Amino acid sequence: MYSLEHKKYLKKIKKDKITTIIYQITIFIIFITLWQILANLDIINTFIFSSPKRIINTIINLYNKEHLLNHIWITVYETFISFLSATIIGTIIATILWWNKKLQKVIEPYLTILNSLPKVALGPIIIIWFGAGIKSIIFMALLISLIITIINVYEGFNSVNKNKIKLMKSLNATKSQIFFKLIFPNSINTIISALKINVSMSLIGVIMGEFLVSKKGIGYLILYGSQIFNLDLVMSGIIILCIVATALYYLIYYVEKIYEKTTH
Amino acid sequence: MNNILETKNLKKIYHTEKQETLAVEDFSFNINEGEFVAIVGPSGCGKSTILSILCGLESKSDGEIKLNKNTKIGYMLQQDSLFEWRNILSNCLLGLEINKSLNQKTKKKVIDLLNTYGLKDFIYSYPDNLSGGMRQRVALIRTLATNPNLLLLDEPFSALDYQSRLAISDDIYNILRKEKKTMIMVTHDIAEAISMCDKVIVLTSRPAKIKSIYNIELENKSTPVNNRKDKKFSYYYDSIWKDIDYHV
Numbered sequence: 001m002y003s004l005e006h007k008k009y010l011k012k013i014k015k016d017k018i019t020t021i022i023y024q025i026t027i028f029i030i031f032i033t034l035w036q037i038l039a040n041l042d043i044i045n046t047f048i049f050s051s052p053k054r055i056i057n058t059i060i061n062l063y064n065k066e067h068l069l070n071h072i073w074i075t076v077y078e079t080f081i082s083f084l085s086a087t088i089i090g091t092i093i094a095t096i097l098w099w100n101k102k103l104q105k106v107i108e109p110y111l112t113i114l115n116s117l118p119k120v121a122l123g124p125i126i127i128i129w130f131g132a133g134i135k136s137i138i139f140m141a142l143l144i145s146l147i148i149t150i151i152n153v154y155e156g157f158n159s160v161n162k163n164k165i166k167l168m169k170s171l172n173a174t175k176s177q178i179f180f181k182l183i184f185p186n187s188i189n190t191i192i193s194a195l196k197i198n199v200s201m202s203l204i205g206v207i208m209g210e211f212l213v214s215k216k217g218i219g220y221l222i223l224y225g226s227q228i229f230n231l232d233l234v235m236s237g238i239i240i241l242c243i244v245a246t247a248l249y250y251l252i253y254y255v256e257k258i259y260e261k262t263t264h
Numbered sequence: 265m266n267n268i269l270e271t272k273n274l275k276k277i278y279h280t281e282k283q284e285t286l287a288v289e290d291f292s293f294n295i296n297e298g299e300f301v302a303i304v305g306p307s308g309c310g311k312s313t314i315l316s317i318l319c320g321l322e323s324k325s326d327g328e329i330k331l332n333k334n335t336k337i338g339y340m341l342q343q344d345s346l347f348e349w350r351n352i353l354s355n356c357l358l359g360l361e362i363n364k365s366l367n368q369k370t371k372k373k374v375i376d377l378l379n380t381y382g383l384k385d386f387i388y389s390y391p392d393n394l395s396g397g398m399r400q401r402v403a404l405i406r407t408l409a410t411n412p413n414l415l416l417l418d419e420p421f422s423a424l425d426y427q428s429r430l431a432i433s434d435d436i437y438n439i440l441r442k443e444k445k446t447m448i449m450v451t452h453d454i455a456e457a458i459s460m461c462d463k464v465i466v467l468t469s470r471p472a473k474i475k476s477i478y479n480i481e482l483e484n485k486s487t488p489v490n491n492r493k494d495k496k497f498s499y500y501y502d503s504i505w506k507d508i509d510y511h512v
Contacts, residue, residue: 164345164347171410181362188349
């Protein structure tokens with residue numbers, strides 16, 4: 001039972017949304033069509049630039065003959081393992097550091113060094129330690145997202161309002177009560193946004209790891225394609241990776257939405 | 265009347281690497297059961313420090329605090345500090361959870377308090393949906409939940425606008441009188457101090473020392489809002505105002 005003005009307002013918002021979507025789809029269609037037309041007219045070399053048609057054929061081919069789903073699954077699996085362990089281990093370490101301020105002060109410079117070090121430089125060592133297999137890939141991805149998780153979650157713990165801590169102390173709360181009743185629940189939002197960063201960090205790590213060692217996975221497909229100069233395969237790998245990365249991001253996004261709904 | 269708290273020559277020094285600051289010196293007073301006492305003084309003089317020391321959040325540097333053995337202190341802070349992820353009831357049960365005395369009986373008592381003091385429809389709401397004045401009332405009930413008999417209020421209304429302030433000071437006054445509590449309130453608002461309390465302690469600027477103590481004897485003692493209309497109100501207001509050294 002809205003007023004006429006409000007109905008107009010709602011209509012305008014809806015119209016804005018629809019035009020945005022139309023623009024987005026149009027850009028996509030123009031890009032793909034142009035690419036295909038240029039390829040058909042031999043203006044671009046399809047051997048180097050591939051073409052939408054060739055990419056689709058390659059993906060179908062991969063699906064039929066090369067166990068495409070298996071490759072995708074391996075990458076997703078490695079990402080999940082490293083991302084979940086980074087979040088859990090990172091949160092635990094951040095908790096220990098919160099509990100023990102002295103320890104935090106002592107190891108702070110080491111964390112800074114580890115955080116600024118490009119982890120891919122450790123690739124060769126990791127391969128020697130863990131062997132050329134899935135373990136190395138997961139460890140690499142874990143390393144990339146772990147340090148940043150520790151830093152983010154620890155900062156989240158420390159940004160809890162001082163008055164709330166004072167309140168807990170005035171109620172005679174013990175340190176563990178302060179942590180479990182205040183610090184941790186207050187930081188769940190921070191931990192969820194750490195999840196969002198971690199899932200893309202872990203994917204970066206996994207692809208890097210697959211470039212270095214693997215025989216399976218999307219990163220392997222891309223690297224293998226470039227080695228045999230099959231650009232169709234490289235492009236297909238990148239397209240699949242785009243889709244997987246977006247799907248993973250939205251998965252976490254919906255977890256966040258569900259959490260928000262349960263608390264309000 | 266029963267003396268429930270007494271301090272003698274309380275002293276507090278703050279230390280930093282560069283200097284030490286004498287915050288409170290020679291602070292001696294006592295409070296009887298059922299009494300409402302206000303501590304007023306220039307801002308930054310160390311009023312809140314005194315409350316923090318009384319409830320054990322900060323250590324004293326010297327002096328004595330004698331608590332009657334039956335005295336249980338409840339502390340109400342300037343900010344309501346409600347936890348956004350807990351509903352109103354669960355916020356009020358926090359103290360009981362912490363001292364592990366949450367049971368059907370104590371829970372029922374908290375629900376009764378919420379019902380009695382106008383929060384009946386908000387028991388399962390979240391703090392975001394409440395006005396500033398209501399949140400402050402919730403904060404008071406959270407303090408009352410553990411059944412303290414001495415309440416320390418640290419500028420309890422300063423985060424509120426003037427209208428809510430007047431209304432909530434009436435509310436809280438009535439709640440505390442009805443529940444037969446003793447109260448020490450820190451405030452920078454002279455009118456609030458006179459209208460709510462039986463005794464007003466005026467502090468000097470830092471280091472805080474007691475400058476004067478007023479026993480407020482109004483002609484018709486009533487609720488805080490009405491007390492402001494009392495004939496003797498302006499007499500106390502003027503004297504206290506002159507006692508506080510405001511430096512602008």
